[in-house]
Amino acid sequence: MANEVDYGFGGLMDDPEDYYPPTPPHKEEMFTMQNGKHITLRLVGSSPTEAHIVWNGSKMVADFFEDEPARVRGRTVLELGAAAGLPSLVAAILGARKVVMTDYPDPEIVTVMQNNIDSCDETVEPRGRIAEVIHAMGFVWGADPVPLLARLNPGPAPDASTPAQEGSVERFDVLVLADLLFRHSEHGAMIKTIRETLRKTRDSVAYVFFTSYRPWKKEMDERFFDIAREQGFEVEQVSERRLDKPLFDNDPGDLDVQKMVRGFAVRWPAEACTHIMSAETPTSPYLSQLDRDGFVVIKAIVDRDRLEELRAASSTATELARGGGWPHVRTHLMNPELPGHEGFTQLYFSEAILGIVKQLLKCGDEHLVMELFNMLVRPEKDFELRWHRDDIPAEAMPQEEIERLGKPAYHAQYNFALWEDDSLIVVPGSHKRARTDVERNADPFEKKMPDQLIVKLDPGDIVFYNNNILHRGAYSARKERMTLHGSVGHVNGSNLRARNVLQHGVGSWVDKCAFGQLAGEERHRAEEMRQRLVQLGSESGQVGYSLQG
Structure with missing residues (x-):
């Protein structure tokens, strides 16, 4: 200081230049996704909040999302205690609609998170999407969630002194808590944040993955789930993996416990999900495109290994049918007597498909109804279908078309598609209007209908389409085709539709469906969907089969 008095001690009381250890430099770690994509993660050199480590829980959450991209695709994600933010980055890469990456509000940690977002953005096409989807910010567990929710709710921030009406403020579909449970004193604060930020629907979920790095405190780690249950949440284990070695060498305690990563899903109970069909429920980008165009294509919903398994099962079924050994190759892929039915059943009830269905129908698991799952194969000779709408006859007049399209x-x-498929031809937007005079008077097999579009699918792609869009099919005998055609119903659908499904052949084996290969969560959903089909069908009258197992 300029006016500081020197009492003759000189610099005796000053700290030597090297008295304090230098701040450790930032470090980098590479993570490789299952699809081969590399993600470079920058980390702070040291942190009292342990933000300088890429924890095993984060890596396992990233793999968990990649196993079933529909867990995050088109959804909103909040990560607590993110550090490098690996799960957030993977969620955005897989197609999450909005991601908020948070950690303790230390400027250095927040800067590192933003650096990782920017770095990832440079490696993902189109450029700018990752940076637009992910926001990095500081947040203390249990604090006011308004700044977090503001990322989902553009406009003036709500008055914190006035509680928002239920459903009036959008919340997050998915929360991520990776390796946070060793902070025992913060369990209550974490659960408070879950309560205040997790959307109240059955398909909204907080994924809590962790390892008990201090095995002697394993029960204290697990106390988190007891508190969650006491707060009214449902808890279910959804993942478990034993690693080859622990994260930290030479740590004391049971090595098997240190190598085990477990994942749990924390959800609202059904009775708490009262506003699932609320008008304020945000619109999925898939639903927006389906409403606008009458169809929506989602790329690569399964990985390469799963695709090859489905191809093999489909080839076996096709050869069996062509040889006269199976009469139902176009239908009944979940028939328990069909070789390979397990893989088809697993796909039909997977979150990869049903996660999209729930977005399109704006519903939860409790509304879904099992319907049909067929296979469309290469024909023996070329043939084409005429232009049509599935539920509206060609002779319908414009007014009748409008009325029926409005239902x-x-x-x-x-x-x-298991192989490249370009057989579906549509007129985008035609599901929202009556046919034009040109369309009405065109040849039924017109090859160049105005504004027509050929829907091109790569292997692993899926297209959802409004069955009353004006469309036709053109099928080549020279091109391999194995395309799985499915439908999923909503409990508000007609009883007659359910009866028709059962009389379509499903009724002869629906009570024998084998769901044993499904994980607990998906098995329960499948059982419920089957029960709703049977109940709806039986309510419509005689369905032509016995409901007794």
Whole structure:
């Protein structure tokens, strides 16, 4: 200081230049996704909040999302205690609609998170999408969630002194808590944040992945789930993986415990999800495109290994049918007597498909109804279908078309391509209007209908389409085709539709469906969907089969 008095000690009381250890430099770590994409993660050199480590829980969450991209695709994601933010980055890469990456509000940590977002953005096409989707910000667990929710709700921030009406403020579909449970004193604050930020629907979920790095405190880590249950949440284990070695060498305690990563899903109970069909429910980008165009294509919903498994099962079924050994190759892929039915059943009830269906129908698991799952194969000779709408006859007059197009469709139908498929031809937007005079007077097999579009699917792609869009099919005998055609109903659909599904052949084996290969969460959903089909069908009258197992 300029006016500081020197009492003759000189610099005796000053700290030597090297008295304090230098701040450790930032470090980098590479993570490789299952699809081969590399993500470079920058980390702070040291942190009392442990933000200088890429924890095993973060890596396992990233893999968990990649196993079933529909867990995050088109959804909103909040990560707590993100550090490098690996799960957030992977969620955005897989197509999340909005991601908020948070950690303790230390400027250095927030800067590192933003650096990782910017770095990832440079490696993902189109450029700018990752940076637009992910926001990095500081947040203390249990604090006012308004700044977090503001990322989902553009406009003036709500008055914190006035509680928002239920459903009036959008919340997050998915929360991520990776390796945070060792902070025992913060369990209550974490659960408070879950309560205040997790959307109240059955398909909204907080994924909590962790390892008990201090095995002697394993029960204290697990106390988090007891508190969650006491707060009214449902808790279910959804993942478990034993690693080859622990994260930290030479740590004391049981090595098997240190190598185990477990994942749990924390959800609202059904009775708490009262506003699932609220008008304020945000619109999925998939639903927006389906409403606008009458169809929506989602790329690569399964990985390469799963695709090859489905191809093999489909080839076996096709050869069996062509040889006369199976009469139902176009239908009944979940028939328990069909070789390979397990893989088809697993796909039909997977979150990869049903996660999209729920967005399109704006519903939760409790509304879904099992319907049909067929296979469309290469024909023996070329043939074409005429232009048509599935539920409206060609002779319908414009007024009748408008009236019937205005009725809600309580189902979602799709084509899932195992090989390249360009057989579906549509007129985008025609599901919202009567046919034009040109369309009405055109040849039924017109090859160049105005504004027509050929829907091109790569292997692993899926297209959902409004069955009353003006469309036709053109099928080549020279091109391999194995496309799985499915439909999923909504509980508000007609009883007659359910009866028709059962009389379509499903009724002869629906009570024998094998769901044993499904994980607990998906098995329960499948059982419920089957029960709703049977109940709706039986309510419509005689369905032509016995409901007794």
